[in-house]
Amino acid sequence: MNTGKKELLISHLFDAPPEVVFRAWTDPEKLKHWYAPDGCTIEYRHIEVRPGGSFHSCVHDPVYGDCWITGTYLEVSAPEKLVFTMLLSDKDGNDVSSAAAGKPEDWPEQLLTTVTFEPVKQQTKVTIHQTVPEEEAKKTGAYQSWIKMFNKLNQMLVNSK
Incomplete structure (x- = not known):
């Protein structure tokens, strides 16, 4: 689905x-x-990070409730790249439509997430690309959540040195 909108x-x-x-x-x-x-x-x-492996996770949100996700790892190239799908699901792993999960009508039924890891001196530049319109991701808070999660990850990495 290419709507011409920036992802x-x-x-x-x-x-x-x-x-x-x-x-x-x-x-x-x-x-x-x-x-x-x-x-x-x-x-x-469950989570099995390997090509063809899958995961089933739940983000527990005290305000908006639980958000169950399933996905499949399409590419796992350590330490350069991860590619995986993300589908909304129920607690049993059954697919749930975006609309039924309360997402906007522009929200894709399946997201493809590509994460690249690029060395920059003593640091790593991580780039995440998701097949969701950036405008919708900003409206739903998904975009802002990535920024906050990246800040948490960086703090965790710094504290573990």
Whole structure:
């Protein structure tokens, strides 16, 4: 679906080498500490980070309730790139339509997320691209959540040195 609208694209510079940042994106124990918006927590029913592997997670939001997601890892190239799908689901892993989950009508049923990890001296430039209109991501708070989660991740990386 190409609506001609600008898709979500965010870059962030992290104070750690690519191997360390990549591990923070693929280790479930590390993900639990940063991969949820402020005030929320995340749990994984399962996660298997490998090409063809999948995940089933839930972001617990005290204001908006639970948001269940399933996805499949299409590419796992340590420490350069991760590509995975994201679909809204229920707690049992069944797909849920975007509309039923309260998303705007422009929200795609499936998101493709591509994350690249590029060394920049002693740091890592992470770029995330999602196949969702950036305008909708900003309206729903998804865009802002990525920025806050990246800040949490960077703080976690700095504190673990």
